[in-house]
Amino acid sequence: MKYIGFIKEFDDVIFAKEFKDCVTHIYRDNTGIIKYLEKGTYFGGWMEAVTEVENDDIFVSNLEYFTDGEWVWPAYYSYYLKKYQNFYVSPKFLEHINKNKEKQINLTEKELLNMEKMFFIEYKKEEFIENDTLSKQLKTELETYKTYKGKNYTEEEWKIFKERLYLEYFEKE
Structure with a gap:
């Protein structure tokens, strides 16, 4: 399992980055990335609301997690990609999207349960x-x-x- 888009202020896990480190000097059109993320399959989450790091009054998303079977990302990742054209995206994830952008994401219930267990073990x-x-x-x-x-x-x-x-x-x- 590979992880992308986790922010320490919301998910205090080893694979998360601090928000200040997520805003980079590389600007890009994130439309294709966001489109790909929105195709992801929900597999778990917490009953918790995520608000902006900079402003607690602005609701971002629920604390939910999505996958394509290989990569895992939080629901709030696409929000920040829409807000900042220079928000961090791993080159490996960009490569993965380019190879798989036309594929449908079809995971079995068993695959999703295993994904959920493995993720929460890591989490x-x-x-x-x-x-x-x-x-x-x-x-x-x-x-x-x-x-x-x-x-x-x-x-x-x-x-x-x-x-x-x-x-x-x-x-x-």
């Missing part, structure tokens, strides 16, 4: 570090698709394993 990493058992349990739950004879398998590993068992069974007959 609350400091709390999980304090309770390392919970962190390991959640990561194992996300990574484990099936368990067979005490071994955990991801979904992809399980498909390969199941195919091998199937072939071995028919080779014996």
